[in-house]
Amino acid sequence: AQSVSQHNHHVILSEAASLELGCNYSYGGTVNLFWYVQYPGQHLQLLLKYFSGDPLVKGIKGFEAEFIKSKFSFNLRKPSVQWSDTAEYFCAVKFRSGGSYIPTFGRGTSLIVHP
Amino acid sequence: DVKVTQSSRYLVKRTGEKVFLECVQDMDHENMFWYRQDPGLGLRLIYFSYDVKMKEKGDIPEGYSVSREKKERFSLILESASTNQTSMYLCASSLNPGTGYGYTFGSGTRLTVV
Numbered sequence: 241a242q243s244v245s246q247h248n249h250h251v252i253l254s255e256a257a258s259l260e261l262g263c264n265y266s267y268g269g270t271v272n273l274f275w276y277v278q279y280p281g282q283h284l285q286l287l288l289k290y291f292s293g294d295p296l297v298k299g300i301k302g303f304e305a306e307f308i309k310s311k312f313s314f315n316l317r318k319p320s321v322q323w324s325d326t327a328e329y330f331c332a333v334k335f336r337s338g339g340s341y342i343p344t345f346g347r348g349t350s351l352i353v354h355p
Numbered sequence: 356d357v358k359v360t361q362s363s364r365y366l367v368k369r370t371g372e373k374v375f376l377e378c379v380q381d382m383d384h385e386n387m388f389w390y391r392q393d394p395g396l397g398l399r400l401i402y403f404s405y406d407v408k409m410k411e412k413g414d415i416p417e418g419y420s421v422s423r424e425k426k427e428r429f430s431l432i433l434e435s436a437s438t439n440q441t442s443m444y445l446c447a448s449s450l451n452p453g454t455g456y457g458y459t460f461g462s463g464t465r466l467t468v469v
Binding site for chain 2: 346
């Protein structure tokens with residue numbers, strides 16, 4: 241079965257530090273890629289997505305992600321984090337194979353940003 | 356904006372009770388989903404539905420059933436609640452998961468089974 245790996249389970253940073261969260265998947269076919277964010281006490285929100293075209297995707301709040309097909313990766317980046325970025329981040333990959341289009345979620349990365 | 360509303364934010368139920376978790380979306384989405392979210396395990400798909408009266412099992416359907424009598428409403432049913440079903444339950448809807456659309460999630464229902 242296809243899988244999604246988020247290697248960093250807990251990340252602690254100081255404000256203004258740079259962030260990179262890893263996401264790798266196991267399928268070699270066509271994929272749609274997503275990052276979701278869940279702020280404390282809030283519902284999951286779409287941060288950004290890749291469907292086709294430019295592999296560097298820009299999302300909300302200064303986040304971006306780069307799809308590297310050869311590495312089966314879709315890492316999330318932000319050059320300078322803020323305290324308000326404290327949240328849980330989920331990578332999701334929609335494997336386009338046959339009739340199934342259900343995203344598979346990674347286990348999540350908990351980010352804590354110290355002021 | 357699409358809204359996905361889950362009827363209860365917190366629920367406490369006893370072992371063996373039948374539990375209903377309700378989810379309503381207001382944007383005429385065909386597709387609706389139920390996930391449970393547990394620390395360290397991420398989101399796991401329980402059931403999903405592509406149309407009224409249609410349901411498909413996800414990755415962890417055991418102990419659950421669903422009902423979709425109307426397009427806007429997707430209910431998750433725990434036939435006989437057990438303590439290992441204590442979790443955060445998330446409902447989501449999507450216009451069409453076969454395209455690049457993402458999901459819109461509800462706020463979640465935190466269920467505790469005692």
